[in-house]
Amino acid sequence: MILSNLEIIKAISDRRIIIDPKPDESQLRRLLNTTSLDFRLGNIISIPHDDVGVTIDSKNGIKTKTLKTLFDRKQITEEGGYTLRQNKFVLSNTYENISLPYTESGPNYAARIEGKSSYARFGLLVHFTAPTIHADFSGTITLELMNLGPFPITLYPNVPICQIVFEKVEGEIANSPSQFQGQTTPEGSH
Template sequence: MILTDREIKNSIASGLISISPQPPADAYASTTVDLTLDPTLRLFKEQAPGLATAVDPGMPNYKATELLKKITDPLQIPESGWDLPPRHLVLGWTRERLELPPHGRLAARVEGKSSLARVGLAVHVTAPTIHAGFKGTIQLEIINHGHLPIRLRPGLAVCQLVFEQTLGMPDKSYEGQFLGQQAT
């Protein structure tokens, strides 16, 4: 069951959802709430000509977070914005921190905004699920599928959350490698 704007606000008021800072009134649509872009991005390093490298997620002790710090560089988006070139992937975060206590029986999905998608901007590759028990900012896999650069600005309403009620409480809270993540 998807929560309406009224139920999202009620769940925030009762502590079943925590979004900090709290979204303004105009961030809510009938069944979503917008989140904004943090000024920190991570840009993938350019590969040297002749260098053949492959990511091997099947390797023992593979940790995506550790690998990403080695193959990306941080960028602080200036207030004037930064242009994401066509066919490029960058990592970003929401400015807002989300908490979904496991007893709240809620999970969420991060989705793009149609107004941005229509010019080619996507905010996740295949990772929309925000599990019950999650705490942290949401990392976004931002891709420009369009033909023109897209200007990203700090505070841009870049994505929206859809909250769903779970059937029962999970046996365990989210314990994955992205628990507590924040822009770095």
């Protein structure tokens, strides 16, 4: 069940949903929609190198060490922003850090990142394949930014870029190691 804005405020107040930096009341009013909370763009853009001759092997995965060498990091400012050209893909992250602490007694929450309809009309994707923020996640949300539209789009830090939809986790999470033994290879995780 999706949380309403009042339930989101209550969960933040109860520290079942932790937003850092914690928005004050006036910020919350600006960031809340009826059933979601806007998150803002951070100030780092990670830009993939073109034509480096690397093939991502989905069977064997890729090490974080390799992955980070394939991107250039660029700091963006509120003055200059970053212009995302048509058909270009970059990574960024949210200004806000989110934690969804898991406890046995609950209630526990998971969330999904969604785009904003205003940007969608210009063809901006903020995620396209990994929307789930699992229970017990803690960190900033990585944004998969892609401009599918016909115009360049200039992005600025601290501007609302996406919205987070919260859902209550129903039922217990499996907690026996035996249920997960032998499932730590790609073949075992199907």
